[in-house]
Amino acid sequence: MFSKEESKRLRQDFWIAFGKSYPQKWILYNTKVKGLAFKFSFDTKKAMVSMDVEHTDLEKRIELWEKLTSLKSILVENYLPELSYEDCYILDNQKEISRIYIEKKGVSIHNKNTWQETMIFFHSNMPQFEAFFLEFKEIISA
Numbered sequence: 640m641f642s643k644e645e646s647k648r649l650r651q652d653f654w655i656a657f658g659k660s661y662p663q664k665w666i667l668y669n670t671k672v673k674g675l676a677f678k679f680s681f682d683t684k685k686a687m688v689s690m691d692v693e694h695t696d697l698e699k700r701i702e703l704w705e706k707l708t709s710l711k712s713i714l715v716e717n718y719l720p721e722l723s724y725e726d727c728y729i730l731d732n733q734k735e736i737s738r739i740y741i742e743k744k745g746v747s748i749h750n751k752n753t754w755q756e757t758m759i760f761f762h763s764n765m766p767q768f769e770a771f772f773l774e775f776k777e778i779i780s781a
Contacts, residue, residue: 665769690738710771718768
């Protein structure tokens with residue numbers, strides 16, 4: 640069991656190490672599509688790479704989600720075959736979003752022995768999300 644301070648330090652150490660190992664400019668929040676962002680998540684049980692639809696206007700969130708789901712077969716067949724789609728995903732802060740994601744279970748940010756495989760997981764999956772997005776950005780943002 641880790642104290643809050645130890646846990647915070649481990650989280651910081653991981654993200655610093657990831658940035659140094661893979662010094663790359665990711666799209667993340669800079670999609671230029673309101674309510675759409677890419678995210679890396681890593682906690683004590685799993686790691687996740689996701690495309691989040693977080694629009695505060697429910698109708699616009701649904702509209703954006705429908706565009707993304709219309710492209711599902713392309714994304715799954717050509718980019719990331721093991722994706723999960725959840726139109727109603729509840730975050731830890733109880734905010735409801737829509738999320739397309741891929742996760743790796745059995746890793747922990749508190750276990751440095753799993754950091755390398757998590758970094759490789761992040762680095763091999765996020766570029767696939769980004770390539771898909773860049774190819775279909777005009778359709779998604781229309």
